[in-house]
Amino acid sequence: MHSFSPHILISYWPLFLVTGTVLFNEYFIYFIKISFTCNWLSTIVHFSDSDRIHVFFIADTHILGVKNGHWFDKLRREWQMYRSYHSAVHLLSPDAVFFLGDLMDEGQWGDWSTFAKYADRFDSLFRSSLSKPEVHMLAGNHDLGFHYAISPFRVQWFEERFNRSIVDTVSIKGHHFVLITSMALHRDGCRLCHEAEVELENLAKDRFQPFRRPILLQHFPLFRLNDDDCLRDDDFDYEDPARNELYRPGWEALSEASTQFLIQKFEPRAVFNGHTHRGCKKRWVQPVEFWEYTVNSFSWRNGDRPTFLLATISEHDVGFYFSITFGYYSWTTLN
Template sequence: IRWKQLATLFLLMWSVIHYFERVKPYYVFQSCLWKEWESWPHESDPHHSIIIGDPQIVDNYSYPSRSWLELTITKIFSDNYLHRNHNIYSKVLDPDSIIFVGDLFDGGREWNDKVWLKEYVRFNKVFNPIEGVRQLRQIPGNHDVGFGNGIDFGKYSRFKAYFGNADEVVVLGNHSIVLMDTVSISCIDNNKISQASSKFLRSFEDPSNTYKELPRIVISHVPLYRFTELQECGPLRESKKAFPVSRGNQYQTVLEYELSQKIVNWIRPIMLFSGDDHDYCHIRHPLDKRVKYTDEITVKSSAMTGGVKKPAIQLLSLWNPNNKQDDTWIVSNEETRKVDAGTAETYLCYLPSPYQPLVHYGITLAFSIWWI
């Protein structure tokens, strides 16, 4: 046995892994530092939030054609990618809160309670608590509970029991963050499922709603309806095809037009974040006969298994020192990664490449075998 050779190879492998798992991610997130893109006054103290799109942790429903070994390897690498990034961007960016836009699981709507609880524990290990950081995870996606009339009341109740009610307003940085359960409000056959969500939305029709005293930001799993021939996603979207407007078994790519209009006109948000699609999309919804607009950002998937080449997170900076509604409407530039809505600014932050490390690990392993 050539111990010096083995020691050299061990050091080489450790160096390669350490670089791609710790060093490079650290420098990637350094490029997203808040002060690099915020435009607040120097003395400001904004609220910083990270928005996570569709982690959809891999399970037995993700790749039914794969063998047990292939699926296990996929779970290990995909969980590590989410967990590693979660801890490093939390350390580098030091957010005040983290908001998930749904689809926490992949087959969550399919599992019995025994399996679901195991996956719930696994999810909490992947996205472990960070001291001083508030995590808002109560928005369900169609992969968590189903969509509309396809939702099972028992599984809907289970999600709410463990993650909390989505239909609520959380005040962050002098902004009303409106967390909406748009998969449940789309259910018309079972009033037990949609009643709470419908009542919550109707409360914003009342001009005296106290949450309307602050600028509002809506968080929804399902994107709002759009006319794709007029409302294009912009150059930062990976797919060159138009945003899909379709429906199928347990999914709908956009909300119904009437529901979308109620959300925009009753809540009148300055900004809206959605998920589900996995790719980035920035459009504007007209208000007041097109005098004002609401920016909607569909957040990219944060997972290496999300079907996008460059996973990302969305950064949200909130600064409203006047503690009131801001009627300033900014003309957005779709060519940049930043969207400005007066008292709220958001920035597209790309995650480290999920596949580049795997290529280098493979090359290093092949070299090690050849050299030995």
């Protein structure tokens, strides 16, 4: 048997250094970062309700496609999201995960086989054979197209592939979530908008049992002119040059009419969305009080602040705690 020679270490130290550096930066760093900077709000603020649940909210993964995605960029971004997501799920064990639209970058183009290929790739990154957490997706404009470009066939593909209607509900331990396709909220009388409006009207009339104000999930933010109304906290990126750009109703945010329709019909406890690729916390006081949170993109390709949001939901409170990969963190309680 040959004894270990220090000459081997001396001779191959560059290889050991490179291997160790790659392993640390591409694998272990995710566990270290999440372990030290992420936690459920229930471990900081007292949430004693037996029906408490823990939820991840993730937006704008933008799985790259065949048209605009370079293979190395695709490999790099998908690995970052895959490793971040599965490390977080392993360490934090959420009850459910909601993806808030734009699962794909080019889902609005191509035929069924191309769409199915993108959907399979999304599943390979974020699905699991385990029963927990339960994973729910809703559509964004990059999955179906904007309002005037949506094909009925593409809507059907998304419904069949992800088991998600244009308006849907999910209930977990008595907490009710309403999942809404934002592009169907133009309220212009089109077939898609009419179907969505009828379904929303019926949901609002039926109420939820046991009754609790629902949490609205959608891709577009509620109506706002720009991000001037956002809370100036650690999640507010003062260096973003596009912060003051005006939002076009129906494109960057819902119209004012659609927003008031949702608020008046459902009186939500909270609203979570994505789409803008920047975080925003906004307090609404009229006609009911609630917090809206716009989740930053989970993909580093859309900025250097990739984010996922941790929410603790109980009968009396909705609290969230966001994590920015390789960034900072903070928490807020939503009453």
